[in-house]
Amino acid sequence: MIGAGQAGLAMSRCLAERSIDHVLLERGEVANSWKTERWDSLRLLTPNWQSRLPGFGYEGDDPDGYRTMPETVDFLDRYARVISAPVYTNTTVTSVRTADAGYMVATDLGDWRCPTIVLATGACNIARIPAVAEAMPSGLATLTSMQYRNSDQLEDGGVLVVGASATGTQLADEIHRSGRPVTLAVGEHVRAPRVYRGRDIEWWMDAAGVLDERYDEVDDIVRARRVPSLQLAGSRERATLDLNALTGIGVKLVGRLAGVNGGKAQFSGSLRNQCAMSDLKMNRLLDTIDEWAAENGLDGEVAAPHRLAPTEVEDSPPLGMDLAAGAVKTILWATGYRPDFSWLDVPVLDRKGQVRHDGGVVDSPGMYLMGMQFLRRRKSALMDGVGDDARDLSAHLASYLDGRVTPGAAPG
């Protein structure tokens, strides 16, 4: 198994239950990405109770709270100890290639041969930066959400935050409050209230079965896997951090960053439609929740249904910004993440660099993938989602080792 985050650990526990010998190779420590690649103030977007890993879960007295990064690392560290996961830390995989009836895994600490392999390095190894970044005028500080730790890193002055999903909105909020005026370039995003009818939105999505929707049951899985993560934040106040909240503290909204030309940023005229689509998506989710609540007799028990005010967009949002004029000192890319498979020397990547797989069963015998958006279920990339995937895929892996399944056939 490559990677000792929640996905690798959950799989380790499931394989141990089946007495399948395995090791986890980890470039750093357990939960390395959480420990070293996130900003200081980040809390998980899912509440504490929603971290039900195989044989482990939250037992503290704040089930509705959201873990800080040190608490997340500690939680996964304890899981690794409780399940006695055979983790080889500080072991960097340099290549994986096919070798007779299995794989040869080269690391900086020696080679391993294995009949099966699980890629559990996660979906967020590299910050995505759009091509327009190359045209940015020199003299501006640029950094990615992966490099950002806190606002003290930034020069005084304005900041253009590009991207308005969960990462972009949280950083826009924090940076604007630090006294650096933020302009937020808004592309596709999905709005959601943190708490709805008195309960966490994640509670509703879990209870109503939204998070359990399977990859082979949705209309268009390619599109479903591309949908940005919900615009949520984990805070003590359990506050909703949407574009209206940001506008309320003075953040300036502009359209998607469409180009940079002659030192000027060009913003798309699509802001109104991006916000309309996001509001519509949110309202469909809330409709689903309301229907489920009514069917399950919760209407008397929880607060009445309500809808959030539509996202406010000014009449004529600016279509451009002179980046050389001095008002903006920093560009912060919050334009998403992608996995890093540069070490994978097995021809399983499509032309977009994504692993070809069917619900985590990779298009190469005995190879499995975990921890990706909507891998097998809507919740696959969540702490709470890797458990069910690990149960399914460990069963497939066991059958494969027994010679009982055809390579590549998807589990039921």
Added chain:
Amino acid sequence: MADTSTKVDNGVNVAALLDARKALTDAPEAAQFQWRATCTWVKGTHSLSTVEGYFGLGEEHMHKTKFTFDADHPAVFASEDNGATPVELVLVGLASCLMAGVAAVAQQREIQLRSVTATLEGGMNIQGILAIDKDVRNGFDGIKVHFDIDADASPEDLEALVARSQKLSAVYDVVANPTNITVSVN
């Protein structure tokens, strides 16, 4: 024989579009299209444009007939008004692209359309094109599109239909986002 009388039919062959989407995912080079137009000066501000051939799916194609478009400027510009103003043709392009999207998405979502009308307005300060004020842009200062749709669907579904159509529209993208233009002359 199955009763098809209640089937949604907006005259869009969605199955063919979905097949094309699948085929072009597997063969990205075939997705490269090139659209063309030719424009000839007639007299004054009057011009005649034609579209006929285009390239796509790896080969040359012809429209089933040559389409022509007169363009001119109206009398208030001291012109003879022999055709639509070019900026009106831009509105026509945007409207018809969004309209095609509405029909296609409605078909895919099984929404029967009875009538759809889009009304467009593009505001413009002509101090820009007359070079009176260099701070005024030549183009539209904004475009408003209003759809009137009579269909078997909730208001929310119709809003979603129109939103999706904008997201998928080529002309919406052309108008809303910058495009590099290279002009040469002989």
